[in-house]
Amino acid sequence: MTKGDLVEIIWRDTHVAATPGWLTVQDHAEWCKDCGDVVKSCGYYVGECKDFYQLVGDMDDKPDDPYYLRPINIAKGFIKKIRVVRKAK
Numbered sequence: 001m002t003k004g005d006l007v008e009i010i011w012r013d014t015h016v017a018a019t020p021g022w023l024t025v026q027d028h029a030e031w032c033k034d035c036g037d038v039v040k041s042c043g044y045y046v047g048e049c050k051d052f053y054q055l056v057g058d059m060d061d062k063p064d065d066p067y068y069l070r071p072i073n074i075a076k077g078f079i080k081k082i083r084v085v086r087k088a089k
Contacts, residue, residue, distance in 0.1 A: 001045045004063075004088030009053065009074055010081040013039045038080065041072060051076055
């Protein structure tokens with residue numbers, strides 16, 4: 001992906017209101033598999049780090065020094081599918 005690409009990411013959001021306490025590694029793996037919703041997030045790709053893709057919902061039209069709005073980090077380990085909807089100009 002290139003900075004500014006419009007992307008769609010389908011992933012498992014494991015955030016739930018009633019988060020359990022400490023878990024073993026195996027218990028955590030089971031919890032992640034069965035908890036949360038599969039969601040579709042769309043946005044502009046702006047970067048990534050080791051663990052997350054970074055998207056924003058809005059980006060102004062100044063390519064050299066843009067402003068971002070509605071940032072979201074999506075954990076790479078929970079992604080099911082990534083699709084580039086439109087390449088950056």
